[in-house]
Amino acid sequence: MTDITVSPTSSQPVNLLKVLGPVHVWGLGVGIVLVGEFMGWNYGVGKGGAFGALVACFISGLLYTCVAMIDSEITSTVAAAGGQYAQAKHTIGPLMAFNVGLFMVLTYSMLGAADVQVAGQLVQIGAQNLGHAIPWQPFTIVCLAALALLNYRGVFATLTVNFVITAIAFLTIIILFVGVQPWNPTAMLFHKDLLTGLPYGWIGVIAALHFGIWYYLGIEGTCQAAEEVRSPGRALPLGTMCGMITLLIAAALTWYVCAGLLPWEYIGWDAELAPLYDAAHVTGNSFLTVALFVGTLLSAIASANGCVNDAARAWFSMGRDRYLPEWFGAVHPTYRTPFRAILFLMPIWAVFALYIPLAEIITFSILSGLLNYTFMPMNMWSFRKKWPVGTIRRGFEHPFHPIPAIVLMCLCITTFFAVYLGYGRQLLAMMAFYIVASVWFAFYRYRYVKRGAQFTMSWPKPQGY
Amino acid sequence: MWDMSGWVAWALSAIIFVWLIYDFFKINIKYSEVVLTSSREGVDELFPTEGDK
Numbered sequence: 218m219t220d221i222t223v224s225p226t227s228s229q230p231v232n233l234l235k236v237l238g239p240v241h242v243w244g245l246g247v248g249i250v251l252v253g254e255f256m257g258w259n260y261g262v263g264k265g266g267a268f269g270a271l272v273a274c275f276i277s278g279l280l281y282t283c284v285a286m287i288d289s290e291i292t293s294t295v296a297a298a299g300g301q302y303a304q305a306k307h308t309i310g311p312l313m314a315f316n317v318g319l320f321m322v323l324t325y326s327m328l329g330a331a332d333v334q335v336a337g338q339l340v341q342i343g344a345q346n347l348g349h350a351i352p353w354q355p356f357t358i359v360c361l362a363a364l365a366l367l368n369y370r371g372v373f374a375t376l377t378v379n380f381v382i383t384a385i386a387f388l389t390i391i392i393l394f395v396g397v398q399p400w401n402p403t404a405m406l407f408h409k410d411l412l413t414g415l416p417y418g419w420i421g422v423i424a425a426l427h428f429g430i431w432y433y434l435g436i437e438g439t440c441q442a443a444e445e446v447r448s449p450g451r452a453l454p455l456g457t458m459c460g461m462i463t464l465l466i467a468a469a470l471t472w473y474v475c476a477g478l479l480p481w482e483y484i485g486w487d488a489e490l491a492p493l494y495d496a497a498h499v500t501g502n503s504f505l506t507v508a509l510f511v512g513t514l515l516s517a518i519a520s521a522n523g524c525v526n527d528a529a530r531a532w533f534s535m536g537r538d539r540y541l542p543e544w545f546g547a548v549h550p551t552y553r554t555p556f557r558a559i560l561f562l563m564p565i566w567a568v569f570a571l572y573i574p575l576a577e578i579i580t581f582s583i584l585s586g587l588l589n590y591t592f593m594p595m596n597m598w599s600f601r602k603k604w605p606v607g608t609i610r611r612g613f614e615h616p617f618h619p620i621p622a623i624v625l626m627c628l629c630i631t632t633f634f635a636v637y638l639g640y641g642r643q644l645l646a647m648m649a650f651y652i653v654a655s656v657w658f659a660f661y662r663y664r665y666v667k668r669g670a671q672f673t674m675s676w677p678k679p680q681g682y
Numbered sequence: 683m684w685d686m687s688g689w690v691a692w693a694l695s696a697i698i699f700v701w702l703i704y705d706f707f708k709i710n711i712k713y714s715e716v717v718l719t720s721s722r723e724g725v726d727e728l729f730p731t732e733g734d735k
Contacts, residue, residue: 230720297723345703349684354690362698369702444723537721549709560706624685673723 226276232427233298234292236373242439244380247463248521249325249435250350252332252516254471257579259492261428263485264639265421265427267412267476270485272422273429274468283625285461286615289454292440293612295674296449298555299534300440300527301589301596306538308599313592315540315658316651317562320589320598321441321531326562327582328435329524330569334578336517337361338490345512356572360518365563366422367526368606371552374447379522382515387467389512393497394470394570396505397478405500406477406652414482426635427583432468435459435520437593450612451485457639471639494626525559533558539665540658584647587636591629594622603679 223231261270278336288301297303302318337357344351397405415421439457446452471493475484478496483489497509533555536545549556569578601618615621636644709718 222716225717227717231717231724232721241726294701299723304721344684344687347684350685352688355695357689358695359691359698363696365702369705489729534723537719537723543719544715546721548721550713550717551709556709560702 265425277429324447
């Protein structure tokens with residue numbers, strides 16, 4: 218094995234290592250998101266009924282397909298850690314980049330904190346089912362500690378583990394689908410009796426969009442691996458698109474199984490934590506119940522693991538460009554990971570995981586993610602306008618531009634309205650936070666940024682400049 | 683055994699965090715700030731281009 222440790226007197230830069238392939242990109246993207254199939258999406262059923270949640274699932278699937286197409290093109294060209302942050306820096310400007318960086322850090326940090334909280338609670342539920350009362354907090358913290366250690370010691374092992382546990386979690390959804398005998402729809406499934414149309418009409422369908430995005434939230438996280446993949450032009454589009462296809466299949470199977478086994482009032486109930494696990498439970502098959510328990514737990518751990526990876530890289534990238542103190546832009550000379558960013562974020566995650574209710578953490582994550590998606594159409598328009606196809610080498614060119622960007626913008630606006638219906642106060646509070654942070658950046662922090670050094674791509678001058 | 687599991691989890695967490703903090707300080711003392719923050723965006727160390735050399 219090659220020793221990659223840099224000596225203390227070396228004059229060589231200590232960079233992140235390019236060791237990842239398409240399976241790691243798949244493991245990162247699907248790993249972050251798959252937990253949304255096991256929990257969270259079901260609150261959309263409470264807003265719009267089972268059919269409403271299905272429509273929301275399709276519409277959100279379209280939104281994320283646009284996200285994946287746009288991301289694949291830009292990230293395969295701007296192959297840098299920080300993902301959309303690095304893109305915004307190159308295509309729009311520093312203030313947008315600062316905001317996009319913050320959106321990503323908050324999205325992944327809040328999602329990751331929610332994941333480890335859920336992982337601890339699942340261990341508690343599992344023990345309760347065996348007749349033992351134990352606290353969940355120590356299991357949340359040990360999960361966080363183990364993931365911090367894994368991420369600290371290297372990206373290859375981190376994302377290899379993520380690929381394996383994500384694949385197992387996905388397999389459990391397939392096992393449940395096969396276990397309910399879909400080839401004989403009346404044997405175990407009761408769609409005919411349980412599906413009741415739209416209980417709250419089309420406004421309920423729009424409200425369900427808030428939770429429809431839960432099926433796919435985080436697939437854009439594949440971009441954070443851009444600086445560490447061996448071949449960004451191939452691995453990122455392949456990993457992201459395959460990930461999106463996997464999620465569309467998983468979302469459809471999840472809805473089909475749950476809607477056929479459980480009444481919509483129960484699936485959408487506020488206290489319902491894990492609908493796929495409960496669906497397995499009502500089959501009466503103990504193998505399916507255990508498999509789905511394991512799948513749910515692994516999906517939460519995989520999601521948290523991917524979130525540590527992504528949040529740390531976004532924070533690291535901003536530090537490297539001095540958008541934040543440069544101290545955060547350090548790379549470990551042996552493990553080649555952004556070790557200071559990883560360690561700095563972990564105590565914050567622990568506080569949120571231990572003391573903030575799950576629904577509130579998830580809402581912070583969804584709102585920040587949605588703001589990030591709203592930036593993407595602007596990013597795409599600017600990218601194609603400044604560097605039209607043919608002027609620079611792209612790893613992937615997405616078809617039908619500008620239709621995906623227009624569709625994405627329209628769906629983002631609709632989803633903002635859906636979020637406003639349920640969480641208007643939090644949405645406005647979040648916007649106020651980003652405005653205050655922007656003022657701080659523009660009037661204080663920007664003086665420390667090395668302005669000329671931010672633009673790292675060897676591209677020709679943009680058109681119009 | 684189940685009653686002990688929570689304490690085992692706390693102990694494991696503490697061991698991991700102590701090791702992380704130990705390694706963190708070790709690296710910060712051994713290496714200069716210039717070396718640790720020398721990473722550059724867009725540089726491919728395994729397959730360097732002319733511009734990276």
